[in-house]
Amino acid sequence: MSRSSAWETVSIARRQDRPNAYYYINEIFDDFIELRGDRSFADDRAIIGGIARLDGIPVTVIGQNKGMDTKENIANNFAMPNPEGYRKALRLMKQAEKFKRPVICLIDTPGAYCGLGAEERGQGQAIARNLLEMSRLKTPIISGVIGEGGSGGALALGVADRIFMQENTIYSILSPEGFASILWKDSSMAPQAAEVMKITAKDLYNFNIIDRIIKEPIGGASENPKEAARLLEVYLKEEIIGLIQSPISEILKNRYNKFRKLGEFM
Amino acid sequence: MLNGIFRKPRYAQIKGRKDENVDNKPKIPAGMWIKCKACKGSIYHQDIKKNHGICPTCNYHFPLAARSRIHQILDRGSWKELDKDMESVNPLGFDSYNRKLEKAKDISKQNEAVLTGVGKINKIKLVIGVMDSRFMMGSMGSVVGEKISRAIEYATEHRLPLILFTASGGARMQEGIFSLMQMAKTSAALARHDDNGLLYITVLTNPTTGGVTASFAMLGDIIIAEPGALVGFAGPRVIEQTIKQKLPRGFQQSEFLQEHGMIDMIVERRELRDKLSSLLLLHQPKEGDIDV
Numbered sequence: 001m002s003r004s005s006a007w008e009t010v011s012i013a014r015r016q017d018r019p020n021a022y023y024y025i026n027e028i029f030d031d032f033i034e035l036r037g038d039r040s041f042a043d044d045r046a047i048i049g050g051i052a053r054l055d056g057i058p059v060t061v062i063g064q065n066k067g068m069d070t071k072e073n074i075a076n077n078f079a080m081p082n083p084e085g086y087r088k089a090l091r092l093m094k095q096a097e098k099f100k101r102p103v104i105c106l107i108d109t110p111g112a113y114c115g116l117g118a119e120e121r122g123q124g125q126a127i128a129r130n131l132l133e134m135s136r137l138k139t140p141i142i143s144g145v146i147g148e149g150g151s152g153g154a155l156a157l158g159v160a161d162r163i164f165m166q167e168n169t170i171y172s173i174l175s176p177e178g179f180a181s182i183l184w185k186d187s188s189m190a191p192q193a194a195e196v197m198k199i200t201a202k203d204l205y206n207f208n209i210i211d212r213i214i215k216e217p218i219g220g221a222s223e224n225p226k227e228a229a230r231l232l233e234v235y236l237k238e239e240i241i242g243l244i245q246s247p248i249s250e251i252l253k254n255r256y257n258k259f260r261k262l263g264e265f266m
Numbered sequence: 267m268l269n270g271i272f273r274k275p276r277y278a279q280i281k282g283r284k285d286e287n288v289d290n291k292p293k294i295p296a297g298m299w300i301k302c303k304a305c306k307g308s309i310y311h312q313d314i315k316k317n318h319g320i321c322p323t324c325n326y327h328f329p330l331a332a333r334s335r336i337h338q339i340l341d342r343g344s345w346k347e348l349d350k351d352m353e354s355v356n357p358l359g360f361d362s363y364n365r366k367l368e369k370a371k372d373i374s375k376q377n378e379a380v381l382t383g384v385g386k387i388n389k390i391k392l393v394i395g396v397m398d399s400r401f402m403m404g405s406m407g408s409v410v411g412e413k414i415s416r417a418i419e420y421a422t423e424h425r426l427p428l429i430l431f432t433a434s435g436g437a438r439m440q441e442g443i444f445s446l447m448q449m450a451k452t453s454a455a456l457a458r459h460d461d462n463g464l465l466y467i468t469v470l471t472n473p474t475t476g477g478v479t480a481s482f483a484m485l486g487d488i489i490i491a492e493p494g495a496l497v498g499f500a501g502p503r504v505i506e507q508t509i510k511q512k513l514p515r516g517f518q519q520s521e522f523l524q525e526h527g528m529i530d531m532i533v534e535r536r537e538l539r540d541k542l543s544s545l546l547l548l549h550q551p552k553e554g555d556i557d558v
């Protein structure tokens with residue numbers, strides 16, 4: 001294994017020109033109608049969501065949305081959600097449950113936002129509530145990482161029946177920089193951290209945490225966004241057909257067991 | 267009276283340390299005199315112990331060992347520990363993790379950062395889990411997640427109320443993604459306990475942060491915090507680095523959380539057992555209740 005392969009993946013996953021959630025939603029889904037707001041505080045632009053069709057099937061689609069340029073990134077808080085973002089996502093999921101629409105979540109965040117307001121409004125509570133409610137949501141859920149999957153802020157959209165990662169994405173307990181600075185007191189050791197943390201799609205597939213690695217065009221999704229979207233579309237259409245044909249009791253039981261078995265101990 | 271005791275130790279502490287060096291006597295336990303973080307006074311550890319782990323001078327609530335907590339809260343002799351022998355492995359093969367685990371076991375005299383079991387409070391049976399911040403800062407790895415999930419499932423299966431005492435610096439970094447997944451695992455187990463109409467109470471103690479806050483800590487039907495406990499998702503230092511300004515006084519403390527509607531109440535440690543007892547009693551199934 002080459003010394004910096006995991007770090008290369010980190011760089012590709014974070015490219016500014018990597019297709020974002022909004023791009024994939026428009027490429028893959030038809031008739032997307034955005035729905036906004038958490039009904040108690042604000043509309044968090046770090047997470048977008050709404051109703052659309054996938055292969056003719058009405059679905060709810062939710063995504064953490066980085067900006068494609070600096071201005072948009074600032075408006076979207078670099079896809080670092082505040083509690084209201086998670087609460088909006090949950091509102092849309094409960095709505096999907098009511099109308100028996102499958103849910104598709106696209107994860108792409110460095111992490112939940114660590115700010116004053118986020119703490120005042122209960123960032124921890126918002127994430128926790130999503131984890132609990134997603135585990136028992138009575139409609140199929142497909143989630144996956146399309147860029148960065150950073151910590152609890154990513155997992156809050158990640159409790160699902162099918163979990164994918166695109167080939168050049170990462171999913172981790174915290175950023176390699178954070179890991180290096182906490183454990184080695186040196187954030188410049190992020191490349192080494194990326195390696196030992198085991199955060200690539202291949203690592204998570206080997207750990208049985210994700211179900212599928214979605215191929216990307218050579219050099220990463222940024223090199224050919226349309227092709228990246230097409231590859232993701234094929235996967236989503238295939239999975240959704242299978243899921244909507246299964247009884248919900250079966251789906252819920254399997255979803256529980258999927259997470260219940262995660263962990264290594266003696 | 268306590269103030270009187272309190273003055274002498276400062277001197278005695280210094281003297282004691284000198285003696286130790288010069289005479290090479292058996293080591294005086296480092297915890298004999300304890301410095302209070304809040305009032306900076308040195309207090310004889312027995313005085314803190316007798317006072318439920320609270321500073322007799324300023325009411326600061328010291329972090330409590332899990333076993334002391336269980337002793338304070340449960341009816342005498344009612345405690346039966348579950349999954350006592352479960353131990354962590356090193357799933358990422360992370361350098362130095364094994365050593366850290368051994369050290370933590372040595373310090374805490376327990377196998378992991380949480381103890382779980384069944385017990386009684388004023389004769390009411392319940393499942394209880396108590397985290398211990400002395401064990402690698404109460405960080406949540408696979409064992410913490412698994413023990414808590416099993417405790418929750420035990421409570422669901424036996425239709426028992428559940429009380430979890432949280433104390434955690436957050437994720438067990440050394441277990442990487444496995445640590446993260448414990449948040450989903452424990453929350454899913456709680457969903458089933460909830461679906462069965464059973465009572466879940468959390469008691470947030472100093473400090474409760476990170477992945478524990480963003481999972482089972484904040485999911486109680488009733489959330490209690492000890493006075494002055496630091497409770498938050500992100501740690502204060504991370505927030506300061508993010509927003510590049512100093513945090514206001516009292517930020518993320520229990521009183522702040524109560525003001526912002528995040529917790530139900532703040533309860534002093536010496537009143538906790540009575541409060542929990544009252545809450546459990548109010549949720550006891552009545553004769554003839556229909557089991558749904």
Ligand SMILES: [Zn+2]
Nearest residue numbers: 302305321324
């Ligand atoms: Zn004090």
